[in-house]
């Protein structure tokens with residue numbers, strides 16, 4: 001099952017969340033740089049090299065799983081804009 005546009009993924013480990021974020025951002029034309037240092041042990045941020053939008057993985061307090069978010073997942077990259085074939 002392929003669900004486009006999800007930016008709130010449940011039940012992920014940290015690496016899976018990061019991988020999911022990379023794929024999702026790539027589909028929108030972003031080129032993420034290195035993941036930054038963990039912030040407060042429950043958040044990591046990566047920035048698009050092209051447009052500077054951010055993706056993050058976050059583990060909410062009291063939860064075991066990581067979620068994915070960021071404005072790079074809600075918008076296509078301005079420098080690498082590609083229309084999707086579907087829609």
Ligand SMILES: [Zn+2]
Pocket residue numbers: 029030031048049050051052053072076077078079
């Ligand atoms: Zn971008």
